Amino acid sequence: MIQFIPIKSNEDVYWFLLAGLFLILYIIVNEIREYRYLTIPLELLVTGIFAIFDFNLYLIIFPAWQVPWILVHYPRKYQKYFLMAYYLIIGITLVRIQLRYPEFWRDSSSMGIIFPLVSPICSSILSISSFRQHQLNQTNRRLETIIQRGERERIARDLHDTLGQSFSMITIKTELAKKLLIKNPDKVAAELNDIEQTSRQNLQLVRSIVNNLHQKSLNEILLEQGKNLATANILLLTKGEEQAVKWPTQTQAVFGKSLTEAISNILHHANAHQVQLLFYSDEDIYRVEVIDDGVGKRFVRAGGNGIRGMRERMTQANGKFEIYHDYRGTHVVLTQMKVTEDND
Numbered sequence: 001m002i003q004f005i006p007i008k009s010n011e012d013v014y015w016f017l018l019a020g021l022f023l024i025l026y027i028i029v030n031e032i033r034e035y036r037y038l039t040i041p042l043e044l045l046v047t048g049i050f051a052i053f054d055f056n057l058y059l060i061i062f063p064a065w066q067v068p069w070i071l072v073h074y075p076r077k078y079q080k081y082f083l084m085a086y087y088l089i090i091g092i093t094l095v096r097i098q099l100r101y102p103e104f105w106r107d108s109s110s111m112g113i114i115f116p117l118v119s120p121i122c123s124s125i126l127s128i129s130s131f132r133q134h135q136l137n138q139t140n141r142r143l144e145t146i147i148q149r150g151e152r153e154r155i156a157r158d159l160h161d162t163l164g165q166s167f168s169m170i171t172i173k174t175e176l177a178k179k180l181l182i183k184n185p186d187k188v189a190a191e192l193n194d195i196e197q198t199s200r201q202n203l204q205l206v207r208s209i210v211n212n213l214h215q216k217s218l219n220e221i222l223l224e225q226g227k228n229l230a231t232a233n234i235l236l237l238t239k240g241e242e243q244a245v246k247w248p249t250q251t252q253a254v255f256g257k258s259l260t261e262a263i264s265n266i267l268h269h270a271n272a273h274q275v276q277l278l279f280y281s282d283e284d285i286y287r288v289e290v291i292d293d294g295v296g297k298r299f300v301r302a303g304g305n306g307i308r309g310m311r312e313r314m315t316q317a318n319g320k321f322e323i324y325h326d327y328r329g330t331h332v333v334l335t336q337m338k339v340t341e342d343n344d
Contacts, residue, residue: 015054022046026062029070040067044082048089055097057116060089064119072127073237075273075293079124086120138238139226142219171199219245221256222277225263229275232267240279247286254317255288255334258310262290262332265306270294270330286336293329310334 025043029036040063047060064086071079094113097104104110174196222241229236245252259277266272272294280287310332311321319336 015050018046018049019059022050022059022062026066029063029066036070040070040082041085043067044085044089048085051089051093052096055093055100057090057093057113060086061116061119064116065123068120068123069127069130072124072131075235077273083120083124090116135236138241139223141242142223171196171203174199216253216256217245217249218247218252218256218259221259225260228267229263234266234272235274236277237274238277238279241277243281244279244288247281250317251286251336254313254319254336255286258313258321258334259288259290261306261310266290266292266294266330272329281338284338286338288334290332290334291329 022043025039025046029039029043032039043063044060044067047063050056050059067082068079071082218241222236222238226236244255247255263275266275270292272292274293276289276291278289278291280289307321307323314321314334314336317336318339319334322331322333322335324331
C-alpha cells in the first residue's frame with residue numbers, strides 16, 4: 001500500500017482500494033468459516049491481480065501460507081484446486097514478466113521469485129505434518145483410555161468370579177434352609193424369602209455392571225472406525241471428543257453402535273473425502289452429529305439396516321434420529337435425552 005501513498009492518480013486509488021480489499025478478505029478468511037468458499041477464491045483473485053498486472057508477487061505470499069493451514073481440515077481436492085489456481089497465477093505472471101522485461105532473469109532481483117514459488121508447498125507440508133501430529137496425539141489419548149479400560153475389564157472379571165459366585169451360593173443355601181427349618185416356619189420363611197430376593201437382585205446388579213463394563217466405549221469405536229476411514233483415505237475430524245468419552249457407559253454404547261453404522265454407510269456409499277464427528281451435551285441432551293462430504297444419495301446399506309436400524313436404536317434409547325443433506329454433505333444427527341441422574 002505504501003507505494004500508492006501519496007495518491008497521485010486514479011490508478012493509485014484503484015490499487016489502494018484493492019489493497020484494502022485484500023486486507024479485509026485476509027481477516028475474514030481467518031475469522032469467519034462460513035464464507036470461506038467465497039472469500040478464499042476472492043483473496044486469491046485479488047492477489048492474482050496484483051501479481052499479473054502490477055508484477056507484485058509479495059501479496060500472494062500471504063494466501064500461500066494462510067490457505068493450506070485452513071484447507072488441511074477440508075477434503076484434499078480443495079487443496080489441489082488452490083495449488084492449481086495459485087501456480088496458474090504465478091505462471092501467467094512469469095510469462096508477462098518475460099514479455100515485458102526480458103532481462104529480468106539476468107538480474108539478481110529474479111531470486112525474489114523463489115519464495116513465492118516454494119511458499120505454498122512448504123506451507124502444505126507443514127500444515128499436513130502438524131495435522132497428522134494432532135491426529136497421532138488424539139489416537140494416543142484414545143489408546144490410553146483403552147488401557148485404563150483394561151483395568152475395568154479386570155474388575156469386571158473379579159466381580160463376576162467372586163461376588164457372582166458368592167451370591168449364587170447365598171441363593172442355594174437359603175433355598176436349602178427353607179426346606180430344613182422346622183421351627184417358626186412362617187417367620188423364618190419370610191426372612192429367608194427376603195434374603196433370597198435380595199441376593200438375586202444383587203446377582204442381577206453384578207451382571208448388569210459386568211455387562212456395562214464390557215460395552216465398547218466411544219474411544220474404542222473412534223479408534224476402530226478411524227482406522228477404517230484412514231484405510232479408505234477418508235479424513236476424520238472430531239470436536240468435543242474429550243467430553244464425550246466421559247459420558248455414561250450406556251450412552252456411549254448407544255451412540256457407539258449408531259456411529260459404527262453411520263460410518264459403515266459412509267464407507268460403502270458416500271464416496272466421501274472427509275468425515276466430521278461433533279459431540280455435544282448440555283443439561284438436557286447428549287448429541288452426536290456425523291457430517292460427510294460425500295454424494296449423500298444412498299445412505300442405506302444393501303441389507304436395509306442403515307437408516308432404519310439407527311432410527312430404531314435411538315428410539316429405543318429414548319432418543320431421536322435425523323438425517324438431511326446440504327451444501328456441506330450428509331448430516332446424521334443422533335440425540336438422546338438425559339435422565340434425571342446419569343450413572344455409569
